[in-house]
Amino acid sequence: MKKLSKAIFERDAKRDIGQEVLQAIREIKAGGGRRFTVQVTEATEARLKLGLSQADFAAMLGVSARTLQDWEQGRREPSGAAKALLKVAVAAPKTVRKVLAAA
Template identity: 55%
Template sequence: MTLNDKELLKRDANRNIGEELLQSIRAIKSGKVGRTTPVEISPIAEARHKLDLSQGEFAKLLGVSPRTLQEWEQGRRQPSGAAKSLIAIAIKRPEVLKEILAA
């Protein structure tokens, strides 16, 4: 149903927008509003987050394009070779890669 301008003004005349916003913020903070389905994070994305790197930074570390990394994180492609080894290290021992980045 589409309301015309006059109908919208009539509807909104009795609204307390400030109170509605406050209720929404309280609901979000209490956790009553949000995702209803859990989001599964790929091990590659988890490794990147452990290192606190952006996709671009992590891709550069692995020697691949950011687009390739996105494909891996979203499960559309799988890494192979040296990238797979570096990702395994990032998952099991992120501090090792942090050391390398700091040097």
């Protein structure tokens, strides 16, 4: 056994993992623990309101799926025209679906 793994084994032998898990659950139920906030981009919001997959939404907008992923993950910003279309899609998803399906 390596020196490091032996030290880890000795440390872990003294732990009560079940008790640690129960304590963590108590902290979470009491409102403790770490909290994360996720910022949803306008592109993601528009796609979700339309109920489309990334591939389908990208095809509908006439952009690559990779470009849409970059917008959704905040790596790139949509152009002015794309931003306007995304705002309309968020405000009136049924209208956008109807208009773009007919095009």
